[in-house]
Amino acid sequence: xxxxxxxxxxxxxxxxxxxxxxxxxxxxxxxxxxxxxxxxxxxxxxxxxxxxxxxxxxxxxxxxxxxxxxxxxxxxxxxxxxxxxxxxxxxxxxxxxxxxxxxxxxxxxxxxxxxxxxxxxxxxxxxxxxxxxxxxxxxxxxxxxxxxxxxxxxxx
Amino acid sequence: xxxxxxxxxxxxxxxxxxxxxxxxxxxxxxxxxxxxxxxxxxxxxxxxxxxxxxxxxxxxxxxxxxxxxxxxxxxxxxxxxxxxxxxxxxxxxxxxxxxxxxxxxxxxxxxxxxxxxxxxxxxxxxxxxxxxxxxxxxxxxxxxxxxxxxxxxxxxxxxxxxxxxxxxxxxxxxxxxxxxxxxxxxxxxxxxxxxxxxxxxxxxxxxxxxxxxxxxxxxxxxxxxxxxxxxxxxxxxxxxxxxxxxxxxxxxxxxxxxxxxxxxxxxxxxxxxxxxxxxxxxxxxxxxxxxxxxxxxxxxxxxxxxxxxxxxxxxxxxxxxxxxxxxxxxxxxxxxxxxxxxxxxxxxxxxxxxxxxxxxxxxxxxxxxxxxxxxxxxxxxxxxxxxxxxxxxxxxxxxxxxxxxxxxxxxxxxxxxxxxxxxxxxxxxxxxxxxxxxxxxxxxxxxxxxxxxxxxxxxxxxxxxxxxxxxxxxxxxxxxxxxxxxxxxxxxxxxxxxxxxxxxxxxxxxxxxxxxxxxxxxxxxxxxxxxxxxxxxxxxxxxxxxxxxxxxxxxxxxxxxxxxxxxxxxxxxxxxxxxxxxxxxxxxxxxxxxxxxxxxxxxxxxxxxxxxxxxxxxxxxxxxxxxxxxxxxxxxxxxxxxxxxxxxxxxxxxxxxxxxxxxxxxxxxxxxxxxxxx
Numbered sequence: 001x002x003x004x005x006x007x008x009x010x011x012x013x014x015x016x017x018x019x020x021x022x023x024x025x026x027x028x029x030x031x032x033x034x035x036x037x038x039x040x041x042x043x044x045x046x047x048x049x050x051x052x053x054x055x056x057x058x059x060x061x062x063x064x065x066x067x068x069x070x071x072x073x074x075x076x077x078x079x080x081x082x083x084x085x086x087x088x089x090x091x092x093x094x095x096x097x098x099x100x101x102x103x104x105x106x107x108x109x110x111x112x113x114x115x116x117x118x119x120x121x122x123x124x125x126x127x128x129x130x131x132x133x134x135x136x137x138x139x140x141x142x143x144x145x146x147x148x149x150x151x152x153x154x155x156x
Numbered sequence: 157x158x159x160x161x162x163x164x165x166x167x168x169x170x171x172x173x174x175x176x177x178x179x180x181x182x183x184x185x186x187x188x189x190x191x192x193x194x195x196x197x198x199x200x201x202x203x204x205x206x207x208x209x210x211x212x213x214x215x216x217x218x219x220x221x222x223x224x225x226x227x228x229x230x231x232x233x234x235x236x237x238x239x240x241x242x243x244x245x246x247x248x249x250x251x252x253x254x255x256x257x258x259x260x261x262x263x264x265x266x267x268x269x270x271x272x273x274x275x276x277x278x279x280x281x282x283x284x285x286x287x288x289x290x291x292x293x294x295x296x297x298x299x300x301x302x303x304x305x306x307x308x309x310x311x312x313x314x315x316x317x318x319x320x321x322x323x324x325x326x327x328x329x330x331x332x333x334x335x336x337x338x339x340x341x342x343x344x345x346x347x348x349x350x351x352x353x354x355x356x357x358x359x360x361x362x363x364x365x366x367x368x369x370x371x372x373x374x375x376x377x378x379x380x381x382x383x384x385x386x387x388x389x390x391x392x393x394x395x396x397x398x399x400x401x402x403x404x405x406x407x408x409x410x411x412x413x414x415x416x417x418x419x420x421x422x423x424x425x426x427x428x429x430x431x432x433x434x435x436x437x438x439x440x441x442x443x444x445x446x447x448x449x450x451x452x453x454x455x456x457x458x459x460x461x462x463x464x465x466x467x468x469x470x471x472x473x474x475x476x477x478x479x480x481x482x483x484x485x486x487x488x489x490x491x492x493x494x495x496x497x498x499x500x501x502x503x504x505x506x507x508x509x510x511x512x513x514x515x516x517x518x519x520x521x522x523x524x525x526x527x528x529x530x531x532x533x534x535x536x537x538x539x540x541x542x543x544x545x546x547x548x549x550x551x552x553x554x555x556x557x558x559x560x561x562x563x564x565x566x567x568x569x570x571x572x573x574x575x576x577x578x579x580x581x582x583x584x585x586x587x588x589x590x591x592x593x594x595x596x597x598x599x600x601x602x603x604x605x606x607x608x609x610x611x612x613x614x615x616x617x618x619x620x621x622x623x624x625x626x627x628x629x630x631x632x633x634x635x636x637x638x639x640x641x642x643x644x645x646x647x648x649x650x651x652x653x654x655x656x657x658x659x660x661x662x663x664x665x666x667x668x669x670x671x672x673x674x675x676x677x678x679x680x681x682x683x684x685x686x687x688x689x690x691x692x693x694x695x696x697x698x699x700x701x702x703x704x705x706x707x708x709x710x711x712x713x714x715x716x717x718x719x720x721x722x723x724x725x726x727x728x729x730x731x732x733x734x735x736x737x738x739x740x741x742x743x744x745x746x747x748x749x750x751x752x753x754x755x756x757x758x759x760x761x762x763x764x765x766x767x768x769x770x771x772x773x774x775x776x777x778x779x780x781x782x783x784x785x786x787x788x789x790x791x792x793x794x795x796x797x798x799x800x801x802x803x804x805x806x807x808x809x810x811x812x813x814x815x816x817x818x819x820x821x822x823x824x825x826x827x828x829x830x831x832x833x834x
Contacts (some may be wrong), residue, residue, distance in 0.1 A: 047821070049713060049714075049814075049821070049822040049823075049824070050712075050713055050761075051801075051805070051808065051811070051824060052759030052760060052761055052808065052810075052811075053759060053760065053808050053809065053810075054805060054806070054808065058804075058805070061801075061802060061814060061822055062822075063816060063820055063821075063822055066470075066473075066816065068799050068801075068802065068814055068816070068822060069802055070801075070802035070804050070805055098803060099802075099803055099804045100802075101802070101804055154804070156806065
């Protein structure tokens with residue numbers, strides 16, 4: 001019993017530690033965040049194998065140490081103009097629901113803790129066309145981080 | 157019992173039980189209207205084993221049910237009563253089988269086997285009693301309890317059947333069971349829990365001394381109920397009661413009968429077939445045929461087989477990575493490549509062996525359908541015979557799990573919707589008995605499973621109306637071919653049967669067929685002739701894991717085509733190519749005309765070679781159809797370890813999966829059947 005309790009406590013602590021943490025990446029000089037709990041790893045751009053007949057924002061599949069995973073171009077998903085991949089371009093590998101997927105982003109910045117009190121939903125007036133992928137906006141210093149809604153982001 | 161590894165014994169028990177129940181169902185269904193002596197013996201033997209094993213594992217309710225059925229068949233065997241109501245008998249036995257199956261599921265799921273078969277046992281007892289009352293002279297065989305309270309001393313020597321294994325556990329169980337009837341039990345060897353005693357019991361037999369208030373015949377009857385008993389030598393030490401010669405004689409006969417049956421296939425738990433879940437149905441298929449006790453097979457946990465297969469896949473890839481390493485390019489390495497070829501050969505053999513270990517005959521799945529047919533006939537008052545062909549055909553174990561349900565749904569559909577009532581059939585000039593043929597056969601790297609009935613066939617107009625009502629039409633009605641219309645029945649929520657029966661009509665079922673087949677990369681085709689029946693053809697791949705593939709190159713990407721579908725490849729000559737007014741390209745080759753499919757067009761890719769003469773044509777076969785597929789260039793033959801596409805992707809027409817090449821590149825595996833249906 002006691003060990004179970006301790007294990008439980010430990011797990012809760014671990015969860016607490018990463019609860020408010022977000023992984024920040026950049027698209028078009030705008031900062032976005034995904035919950036660290038969903039991020040598996042960051043990799044540099046590997047060779048991408050194109051797969052025909054998929055939505056344009058799905059780039060193809062990559063070989064991640066023997067596992068074949070799909071990769072999505074976040075720029076294309078946001079409807080932004082595609083840009084040549086450069087040395088800063090990298091892939092954020094996320095695990096969400098039963099999916100393991102790579103997100104191609106312009107560059108990655110850091111993992112940040114944004115306390116819950118600094119996080120608020122976007123303004124309710126839906127005039128911004130990109131709001132559909134953003135669940136919350138986090139305030140950090142003077143700037144803001146747009147926090148992704150993975151559920152809607154991954155909807156096809 | 158806690159001293160023994162109950163977990164692994166439980167696993168064996170479940171496996172053994174499932175086999176026995178399956179065998180039981182087959183025997184009953186085969187001979188429903190009249191049982192011959194062999195069949196009665198067979199059922200008696202099965203019930204006997206079930207009773208023994210379940211009592212040993214302390215599943216008392218299963219033991220109780222099997223016991224009464226065993227009693228019933230003991231009576232049938234001994235007395236051969238006339239005017240038996242075989243129909244009710246079969247019902248009772250099948251009900252018993254269902255009960256055991258239900259309990260097994262609970263045990264398998266780790267639940268308590270808490271079923272209560274009180275009513276069933278009662279009705280079986282009543283059935284038996286009625287039989288006995290009908291048979292005149294028979295005196296109830298109720299046990300004769302001794303009137304006086306005197307105690308007898310018995311001495312018994314027990315020999316177990318050769319190869320029954322776990323003799324010590326069986327001895328332990330025997331002693332355990334004796335506790336209810338006897339006291340002061342002493343036995344040699346004294347420590348049966350010790351593994352070493354197994355050998356001693358096997359060699360010398362198991363000796364028990366005990367005291368009991370029960371009379372000789374009752375003790376003997378009890379001991380004779382021991383599982384895998386070969387020989388029993390029971391003696392009453394203090395002859396307190398005089399021997400009844402008749403009883404004694406009868407008992408001897410009984411001993412002989414028990415001793416006569418060792419050629420019964422050795423208990424499945426011990427002589428289990430290769431894979432633990434590879435029901436060796438060969439023996440179940442021909443219940444009459446006895447097998448020699450020495451089966452050189454062991455049971456293996458499926459998890460281990462899966463792990464072996466995964467390792468095999470990694471070995472194949474890593475071999476390719478070594479021998480096709482780019483650092484070797486341009487080097488003159490004759491000896492290296494010679495050895496590499498040898499390595500390749502060994503790996504190939506190894507792979508074949510690993511794959512063959514996973515192959516399971518379809519017979520288990522097929523024979524299960526007898527029961528379904530039988531139950532449906534009873535409920536719907538139809539008369540249908542199920543013919544099974546090619547049940548020895550083997551497919552990968554993973555695949556078998558996914559095709560049992562589809563076959564069942566198709567057969568249900570055939571009987572429920574296809575086959576007419578006997579009277580209707582007679583009016584139509586058909587035999588009263590309908591026939592459903594279930595057939596399996598190989599076709600290249602696929603297995604075809606065909607379900608054919610001689611019923612009324614599919615009603616094209618009815619399906620079309622229904623499809624129209626449900627808004628399933630995707631193109632003008634007139635453009636639908638018959639086959640396309642029939643395909644509607646596999647859509648979710650589609651059922652033309654306005655009346656919901658216990659079996660079908662709710663529109664669930666047939667879409668299970670397509671869903672399950674998609675998982676294993678198979679498909680289903682329907683053909684039907686109004687008035688004379690329909691044919692469902694399920695095409696499933698032999699194996700999912702590793703295929704022999706031709707890797708090709710197109711627009712900077714690599715694709716793999718299963719070698720089994722490739723007839724040949726050639727450089728086209730433009731003078732042989734022509735187009736029809738609709739823009740369909742065709743080529744004449746060796747006097748035949750083939751459609752040309754440009755792979756880049758099919759996938760909608762731009763930067764490929766578009767000049768036919770610069771590319772290469774691969775002639776591809778699907779069933780009896782051929783096309784010529786145009787690609788940029790061939791790269792070479794390679795083993796491909798098939799992986800599924802990332803789950804996030806929707807199904808892509810023309811692709812069945814992907815694979816890693818030796819150099820770490822990814823190649824997309826072409827689904828040949830997908831290329832053919834536009």
